[in-house]
Amino acid sequence: MLWQVDPTSSTALHVQVAACVRREMASGRLAKGDRLPSAREVAGVLDVNLHTVLRAYQSLRDEGLIDLRRGRGAVVSTSDPGGDARLRTLVAELVAEARLVGATPADLTRLIESEFQR
Amino acid sequence: MTTDRRPTHALVASAVLAPLVAAVGTGLAYAVRDLVPDPVAVHWGLHGEPDRWQPFGAAVVTAAVITTVMPLALVGLATVMHRSARGPLAAVAGGAAVFLGGVLFGGLVAQRPGQVPQAFPPQWAVPTLVLTALVAVGLWRWGRPTPPELTGARQPLPDEAPRLDVTPTTRLAWTGRASLRVGPTVALAVVVALPLVWVALAGLAWVWLLALALGALLALTLSARVTVDAAGLRVSSAGLSWSRVPLERVASAGTTTVSPLREFGGWGWRIGVDGRRGYVTRAGEALVVHRIGEPDVVVTVDDADEAAAVLNTLAARVG
Structure with a gap:
């Protein structure tokens, strides 16, 4: 699976790491029962702190997307990440992009509202 | 680019070593001829008791032929x-000799005479195993070609090599697995392993250990x-590293279709x-990494195109 984080983004690293997992689930590449790489491995390949990955995994667990078991690692616990997870992923990417082009939250909200009214 | 001749030299050395070992063994056998019974035991049963004998001369010839031919x-x-x-084959052949x-x-x-002959006399078993390992490792190291020096600026990645459209500050990585079907x-x-199990059932404890190992x-x-990150490509099982390709040695990455048995x-x-190196677990889609001056590395992973794109993007940054 693909992992990407941008340390220069103002989105917290652990949020970005969690977004990687959500994106894989939303695209169907991660299914129920699949095992995620260990937090240590992810921390190694992305060169981020182990606690950053652990925090990302914990937030995924709190959302009910993965199970964290001692000795078994992180296992995907739902076959349907749900619209919520997908929206979170899209919003995280949208916000990251907005920051890149210098759009404010107000700009973004206006754009979203106008899209709703179409 | 000159061809590294060391693999060939190592292979020739292993080809010379086999008859040499047979000759030394033959010489040794004839040096102790008067001490050794005739006929001698040449085959042992399950419980270590000899069950076949040959005249001394025939036994020496048999040993020499097997030591040379295999x-x-x-x-x-x-x-x-x-x-x-x-x-690699020089190492196996030399070790086998x-x-x-x-x-x-x-x-x-x-x-x-008068003593029960042993199939693996302890005073020979340990030195044999140690020497086998030394010769195999020695030949393997000798026969390992040195990858060519990376000189000057590398060639840019070909345009058709898949890449990801991300900001230059984005840290990229890809993790995957290549697994043989367990069943x-x-x-x-x-x-x-059935013969091993059969021998183990006959009550030899060390065979159980061997089977378990x-x-x-x-x-x-x-x-x-399978990992792709800022260190390049790494293929490993439980700490044992099959292949490492640093980003500097990646010419480009792509996908291919493999047939394990045929290729x-x-x-x-x-x-x-x-000559390609591969960790191949199934037919079909695979990641292929073209190395600079060395054979390609192939790994059968799902979403190989994504892995290739990550590797190309990272390699292009090394520039």
Whole structure:
């Protein structure tokens, strides 16, 4: 699976790491029962702190997307990440992009509202 | 680019070593001829009791022929395979020569009249195993070609190499797995190991240990972890590294379709008929990494296109 984080983004690293997992689930590449790489491995390949990955995994667990078991690692616990997870992923990417082009939250909200009214 | 001749030299050395070991063994046998019973035991049953004898001369000839022919068969195999297989096969052939020589001649020259002959006399077993390992590792290291020096600026990645559209500050990585199907592999292993199981059932404790060790080795190498990150490509099973390709040595990455039996002669970590190195666990989609001045590395992973794109993007940054 693909992992990407941008340390220069103002989105917290652990949020970005969690977004990687959500994106894989939303695209169907991660299914129920699949095992995620260990937090240590992810921390190694992305060169981020182990606690950053652990925090990302914990937030995924709190959302009910993965199970964290001692000795078994992180296992995907739902076959349907749900619209919520997908929206979170899209919003995280949208916000990251907005920051890149210098759009404010107000700009973004206006754009979203106008899209709703179409 | 000049061809590194060391793999060929190592192979020639292993081809010379086999008759040499046989000659030394023969000389040794004739030096102790008067001490050794005639006929001598040449075959042992399950419980270590000798069950076949040969006249001294015939036994020596048999040992010499086996010690020479089996390693030379491996050398012959190496001459029809890709040249990059010469180093590894030299190690196997050289190790086999020492091992066969030690076991066959050791079991022969240690026999004394009135004593029960042993198949693996302890005073021969340990030195044989140590020497086998030393020779195999030595030949393997000798036959390992040095990758060509990376000189000057590298060639830019070809345009058609897939890449990801991300900001230059984005840290990229890709993790995946190449796994043999557990069911068929275990079934095959059990069939292959049936003689071992049969011998173990006859009550030899160390054979159980051997079977367990082989089983554990199989379990550990059944699947490999595939990682692409700022260090390049890494293929490893439980700490054992099959392949590492640093980003500087990546010419480009892409996807290919492999047929394990036809192109690699089997499954697992392999040298292909065309010299490619591969961890191949199934037919179909695979990541292929073209290296600078070395054969390609192939790994059967799902979403290989994504892995290739990550590797190309990272390699392009090294520039």
